[in-house]
Every structure is written in structure tokens, then in C-alpha cells.
Amino acid sequence: MRRGDGPEGLRTRGLRFLTAHRRALTRLAGWSVLESGQTFLLGYALARALDDGFLAGRAATGLGWLVPAALGVLLGAYGTGRVYGAVAALVEPLRDRLVVRVVERGVREADGGSLSGLTQQVEIARDTFAGLVMVSRSFVFTSAGALAGLCSLAPPLLLAVAPPLAAGVALFAATLRPLAGRQEAFLAADEALAEDLGTVCPGLRDVTAAGAEDRIAADTGVLVDAELQAARALARWGVARVACLALGGHLPLVLLLAGAPWFLAHGVTPGALVGALAYVTQALLPALTGLIHGLGTSGSRLTVVLRRLAPRGTTASRPGDGAGLRDPHPPGPATPRKPPALSVTALSFAYGPASAPVVDDLTLTLPAGGHLAVVGPSGVGKSTLTGLVAGLLEPVRGEIRICGRPVPGGEAAARRVLIPQEAYVFSGSLRENLTHLRPDPVPEKELLAAAEAVGSAPLVHALGGPEAAVDPAALSAGERQLIALTRAYLSSAPLALLDEATCHLDPEAEARAERAFAARPGGTLVVVAHRVSSARRAGRVLVMDGPRTMCGTHEEMVRRSALYRDLVGSWTTEETDDPDAPENAERSGNTESSGEAGEPGGSQGSRTSGKPGKPGKTAKPGEPGEAGEPREAGEPGEPGEAGPGSQPALPLGDADGVHTVAGAGLAGDRRHVVAHGPVGQVQAPRDLRDGGALGGEG
Numbered sequence: 001m002r003r004g005d006g007p008e009g010l011r012t013r014g015l016r017f018l019t020a021h022r023r024a025l026t027r028l029a030g031w032s033v034l035e036s037g038q039t040f041l042l043g044y045a046l047a048r049a050l051d052d053g054f055l056a057g058r059a060a061t062g063l064g065w066l067v068p069a070a071l072g073v074l075l076g077a078y079g080t081g082r083v084y085g086a087v088a089a090l091v092e093p094l095r096d097r098l099v100v101r102v103v104e105r106g107v108r109e110a111d112g113g114s115l116s117g118l119t120q121q122v123e124i125a126r127d128t129f130a131g132l133v134m135v136s137r138s139f140v141f142t143s144a145g146a147l148a149g150l151c152s153l154a155p156p157l158l159l160a161v162a163p164p165l166a167a168g169v170a171l172f173a174a175t176l177r178p179l180a181g182r183q184e185a186f187l188a189a190d191e192a193l194a195e196d197l198g199t200v201c202p203g204l205r206d207v208t209a210a211g212a213e214d215r216i217a218a219d220t221g222v223l224v225d226a227e228l229q230a231a232r233a234l235a236r237w238g239v240a241r242v243a244c245l246a247l248g249g250h251l252p253l254v255l256l257l258a259g260a261p262w263f264l265a266h267g268v269t270p271g272a273l274v275g276a277l278a279y280v281t282q283a284l285l286p287a288l289t290g291l292i293h294g295l296g297t298s299g300s301r302l303t304v305v306l307r308r309l310a311p312r313g314t315t316a317s318r319p320g321d322g323a324g325l326r327d328p329h330p331p332g333p334a335t336p337r338k339p340p341a342l343s344v345t346a347l348s349f350a351y352g353p354a355s356a357p358v359v360d361d362l363t364l365t366l367p368a369g370g371h372l373a374v375v376g377p378s379g380v381g382k383s384t385l386t387g388l389v390a391g392l393l394e395p396v397r398g399e400i401r402i403c404g405r406p407v408p409g410g411e412a413a414a415r416r417v418l419i420p421q422e423a424y425v426f427s428g429s430l431r432e433n434l435t436h437l438r439p440d441p442v443p444e445k446e447l448l449a450a451a452e453a454v455g456s457a458p459l460v461h462a463l464g465g466p467e468a469a470v471d472p473a474a475l476s477a478g479e480r481q482l483i484a485l486t487r488a489y490l491s492s493a494p495l496a497l498l499d500e501a502t503c504h505l506d507p508e509a510e511a512r513a514e515r516a517f518a519a520r521p522g523g524t525l526v527v528v529a530h531r532v533s534s535a536r537r538a539g540r541v542l543v544m545d546g547p548r549t550m551c552g553t554h555e556e557m558v559r560r561s562a563l564y565r566d567l568v569g570s571w572t573t574e575e576t577d578d579p580d581a582p583e584n585a586e587r588s589g590n591t592e593s594s595g596e597a598g599e600p601g602g603s604q605g606s607r608t609s610g611k612p613g614k615p616g617k618t619a620k621p622g623e624p625g626e627a628g629e630p631r632e633a634g635e636p637g638e639p640g641e642a643g644p645g646s647q648p649a650l651p652l653g654d655a656d657g658v659h660t661v662a663g664a665g666l667a668g669d670r671r672h673v674v675a676h677g678p679v680g681q682v683q684a685p686r687d688l689r690d691g692g693a694l695g696g697e698g
């Protein structure tokens with residue numbers, strides 16, 4: 001937590017803010033005095049009306065005393081009206097300040113989405129703060145008026161009212177901090193559940209298709225239980241609030257009634273006693289109730305919201321602002337910095353506690369707009385890495401961030417889209433399939449432009465246009481991949497993870513799709529490559545080679561990684577129709593590549609599903625393997641077979657995202673992995689996916 005974000009920091013900044021707005025506070029206090037005057041008159045005039053008027057048989061005098069009480073109500077109402085204006089003079093500067101802070105933060109982080117969320121929180125902060133000012137002010141001035149009235153009626157009456165009132169307020173003050181903690185815990189649990197449901201609900205069809213109902217129900221159930229616990233803890237503290245109210249508001253009433261004979265015997269008049277009862281029931285009790293409920297709930301909510309709005313490590317201040325909620329520890333001028341599209345730090349993962357790590361201490365950075373190809377022998381961990389980045393698998397160690405957002409997490413999940421090898425197409429219209437990841441309606445023009453860019457336009461046309469009904473079983477694997485690719489292209493997630501998502505397309509169609517993703521405005525692409533052309537297109541290549549992971553340009557990797565040279569060699573043998581570059585030169589170690597090939601024509605996925613599933617499995621180059629061919633744990637491994645053995649790890653510069661490190665070994669056990677992300681990104685259990693049984697595609 002940033003210094004100054006804790007309760008102490010908030011209190012200090014709150015006091016500074018109030019000090020800076022002394023004039024508004026003074027005006028507020030002035031108008032509030034009218035309210036206390038009304039409270040004073042309420043009991044005092046009533047007592048006089050009884051003692052000097054009605055009980056003495058002088059009705060006119062009694063009525064005469066009621067007139068000031070009625071005038072007091074009118075004056076009080078006028079004062080209350082002016083109080084609202086004075087509260088606004090205090091609240092609006094707070095709101096302005098928070099808005100400035102939020103906008104600065106939004107600009108700095110270039111994040112319009114979080115900006116709108118924060119703006120909403122500013123409104124909550126403003127309303128809550130206004131409510132707090134109203135109830136606290138009302139309690140202070142009402143109590144002052146009532147206690148002054150009691151004192152002027154008969155000082156002994158204070159004995160029955162002041163001590164329990166003070167005790168109730170003191171007890172309430174003591175419960176404030178733990179109550180705020182419980183309230184914050186409850187809000188956090190509530191938000192976690194809402195975020196989870198917001199992610200899960202739109203993808204229910206995918207959950208069912210993947211057979212992941214039990215797992216999702218279990219995951220969500222954990223959050224429901226957490227919220228239940230938090231709500232119970234909060235409710236227990238609610239009991240303390242009732243005790244405060246009983247002590248400070250109801251006990252004085254009981255004491256006044258029970259002590260009535262004593263008071264009457266010691267010179268307190270009946271009218272004064274009734275006046276005291278009126279003070280307690282009509283003024284103190286409502287004011288105390290308002291304070292306890294207002295401060296107890298809104299106070300902690302305000303604390304939470306202000307803490308959230310606090311700038312992350314930078315200062316928001318306005319010129320000429322003397323004090324207020326400014327960070328007391330300014331760290332210097334803010335430097336606008338866009339977080340990398342993907343950053344992986346010291347990432348390790350194994351499928352079981354006793355299994356060898358599949359990813360071991362991997363660190364890499366991919367800037368926004370970058371294009372990374374992940375290559376390596378079959379079973380080395382490429383899909384595992386994409387699963388980790390997508391948040392479908394939980395790392396054993398290390399950290400992953402997408403556009404600065406931690407993975408796993410709803411914000412990160414909304415910023416990435418994963419397209420697995422086995423494309424998921426569901427029964428419905430083509431439009432539904434293509435726009436599944438977009439919450440907003442997609443204009444026809446945009447949809448067709450996306451299809452054109454990705455290379456699915458001929459397929460859209462052949463199927464009868466966007467409104468045509470889709471029968472997943474009637475589509476070839478390549479056609480399903482084109483649909484899934486177009487869907488991902490249309491999504492607003494900036495980071496696209498293509499895990500052999502084009503393996504059923506011919507090289508030209510693959511080139512077209514990959515280029516389209518790489519050219520998406522602000523788009524970043526990670527592609528698990530199974531063709532040399534795919535790797536050559538990427539600015540960077542991550543070679544996963546068991547414990548030695550290397551990253552660099554295609555040319556660098558050809559020069560430095562024996563495994564990569566082997567992969568390129570075996571790929572080139574298979575790629576007779578590669579649109580990109582002559583690979584024979586690379587096989588012989590010549591790194592002078594001829595650059596990108598020209599834009600391929602309008603090739604589309606084969607309408608038969610006979611394309612080789614994973615031609616890049618160099619461990620068995622002669623055996624392309626059908627897509628969806630079931631694979632047993634440990635079977636494909638052999639990562640060391642093609643590896644360079646003594647090749648050292650190669651840390652490269654971080655100019656546009658690279659790094660080293662290691663990882664691999666085959667995990668022994670095979671866990672049933674299901675996870676969920678935002679709309680349409682629910683993944684089948686690995687064993688389902690490997691078996692090609694995802695959704696209706698089987």
C-alpha cells in the first residue's frame with residue numbers, strides 16, 4: 001500500500017482538506033446553529049407551556065409558549081435549507097479534486113475503461129461524503145441544543161441523559177475501526193463475486209460446452225462462501241451498533257422515566273420532565289441513530305472509495321491548491337508510461353507438486369504492438385505457457401501481467417483472447433459466432449471488414465452471409481478456425497494468443513490471418529508457431545527447449561539455437577507451399593533471409609479437415625498428427641531429443657521484449673484443467689481439448 005493510503009493517511013489528508021476549507025465549514029456551522037436553536041426551543045417551550053400554562057390552568061399562556069416552538073421549527077427548516085448549500089461548498093471541491101486526480105490517472109495509464117469506473121467511484125465518494133457531513137453535523141448541533149435545553153430546564157436532568165449518551169458515543173467510536181475493516185472485507189468479497197459472475201455468466205454456453213459446470217460452480221461457490229463469511233462478520237458488528245444505540249439513546253429514556261419520582265422530589269417540574277423526554281425522543285435518539293447508521297456504513301464506504309481513488313505512486317495536485325487530499329509524499333513528476341502488453345516475471349509452473357516444471361523461471365516482456373512466436377518441440381510447454389498467460393493455469397511462482405493488469409484477474413482477462421487449436425463454433429447464426437466476444441452490437445461493415453482482413457470473407461459469403469445459420473459439424477476444421485480467428489479479431493482484447501490456431505489453414509491463409517492480427521491497431525500477438533513462415537513473421541521468437549529458453553529475432557535464433565535450426569529444417573521439409581521466404585538457405589545455416597513475402601491472395605481454410613494437425617512436431621517429423629488426436633501425458637515429450645544440449649541461455653536486450661530463461665521437463669501426472677475467462681474464453685479440460693471434443697466440434 002502506498003504511504004498515506006492507510007487510515008492514518010486518509011485522516012491526515014481529510015483534516016488538511018477541512019482546514020483548507022475553513023470558510024465553508026464556518027458557514028455550515030452558522031446555519032447549523034439555527035437547527036440547534038430549534039432543538040433547544042422544542043423542549044424548553046414545551047416545559048414552559050406545561051408548567052406556566054396548561055398545568056397552571058392558563059391555557060392562553062400555554063399556547064403562547066408553543067408559538068416560539070413553532071417559529072423555531074420554521075427557522076430550523078430555513079436553516080436546514082441553507083445547510084445544503086453550505087455542504088455543497090464543502091463537497092464539490094472534494095469532487096473536483098478527485099475528478100482531477102482520476103483524469104490525470106486515466107491519462108497517465110491510458111486507460112479509458114478504468115477511468116469510467118473511477119469516475120463512478122468519485123460520484124459515490126461525493127455522495128457519501130455529503131451524507132457524512134450532514135449526519136455528523138446534525139448530531140453535534142442537535143446534541144448541543146438538547147443538552148443546553150436540559151441544563152436550562154433543570155441541571156439534574158443531565159445526569160440521566162449526558163453520561164449514557166457519552167458512553168454510547170464512545171462505544172460507537174471504539175467500534176468504528178473494526179467495523180470499517182469488516183465493511184471493507186465485505187465490499188471486497190462482494191466485488192470479487194460480482195466480477196466472477198460478470199465473467200462467468202456471459203460464457204455459460206461455453207461452460208456447458210466444455211463440461212466445466214462443476215468446476216465453475218466450485219470456483220464461484222468459494223466466492224459465495226467468502227461473501228457469506230464477510231457478511232456474517234459484518235452482521236456481528238452490527239450488534240455492537242445496536243448496543244451503542246441502546247446505551248446512548250434508549251437508556252436515557254429509561255432513566256428519565258424510572259427516575260421521575262426522584263426528579264420530581266428534587267425540584268424538577270413535571271413540565272421540565274416532559275421537556276427532557278421530548279429532547280431525548282424527538283432530537284437525541286434520531287440524531288444518534290442517523291450518526292450510527294451514517295458513519296457506520298457510509299464512513300467505511302467512503303474510506304474504501306477514497307483509498308481506491310488514491311493515485312498509484314504519483315501525485316495529483318492542482319496549481320494553487322494549498323492543502324487537501326494531496327499525497328503528502330510526492331514522488332516527483334509523473335512520466336506517462338504505457339505498461340507492456342505482456343510481462344512475465346520469474347514464471348514457474350508444474351502440473352503437479354512432484355512433477356518437473358514445464359515452465360521454469362521464465363521472464364519476458366512484450367511491448368504493445370509486439371509480435372512473438374513461441375516455438376519448440378511437441379510437449380515442451382508452449383500451450384502451457386499460453387494457458388498461463390491466459391490465466392487458465394495458475395503459476396507455481398512468478399507473475400504475469402497483461403497491459404499492467406495481474407493475471408489471473410478480470411481486468412487482465414478482458415484484455416486477452418486465446419484461440420486454441422481446436423476452434424469452438426456453436427450452433428447459431430454466423431453473426432452470433434463472429435461477434436460472441438463483443439458485448440456491443442457490431443456494425444455490418446466492421447464485421448465484413450474483419451472477415452476480409454482475417455481471410456474468412458469467402459467463407460462468410462459461401463455460408464450465405466452473417467445471418468446464415470451455422471452447423472458446426474458441417475464445417476471443416478479450417479473453416480472453424482477461420483470463424484474463431486475472426487471472432488477473436490473482432491474482440492476488443494488487445495492481446496491475441498494464437499495457440500496453433502491456424503494449424504488447419506494452408507500457409508497463405510495462415511499468413512493472412514497472422515498479418516491481420518499483427519496489424520490490429522494497438523494489437524499484440526503471441527503465436528504458437530508450427531511453421532517457419534509463422535516464426536519468421538514475428539519480430540521475436542521464443543524458443544522453448546526444455547531447461548533452456550531463448551528469445552531473439554528469427555535470424556538470431558537460427559544462428560544461435562541448434563534446436564531452432566532443427567525445427568526450421570524439419571518445417572521447411574514439410575512446407576512445400578510456404579509463401580514466405582526460401583527456407584533452404586536457413587537449413588544450411590544461411591541467416592540472410594529474404595524478408596517478408598508479398599501479401600498472399602485470398603486463400604481460405606480448406607473445406608476439408610484433412611490438413612495436418614501439428615506439422616511442427618519435430619520429434620516426429622514424418623508424422624503430422626491429426627488435430628484432436630488424443631495424446632497421453634508424457635508421450636510426446638522427448639524435448640531433449642532435438643535440443644542443443646550445451647547451448648547456453650542467451651539473455652538478450654530488452655529493447656522490444658525478450659528474455660531468457662528456462663523451463664521444461666515433462667509433467668508426469670495429468671490434471672483435469674478447466675478454467676474460465678471472459679466471454680467465449682472458457683477452455684475445455686485439457687483431456688477434452690486433446691481429444692478434439694470441444695463444444696459441438698467433435
Ligand SMILES: Nc1ncnc2c1ncn2[C@@H]1O[C@H](COP(=O)(O)OP(=O)(O)OP(=O)(O)O)[C@@H](O)[C@H]1O
Nearest residue numbers: 351378379380381382383384634666669670671686
Ligand atoms: N493437464 C495436464 N496435466 C498434466 N500434464 C500435462 C497437462 N497438459 C499438458 N501436460 C504435459 O505438459 C507438458 C507440456 O504440454 P504442452 O501441451 O504445453 O506442450 P506443447 O509444447 O504445447 O505441445 P504440443 O506442441 O504438442 O501442443 C507435456 O509433457 C504434457 O504432456
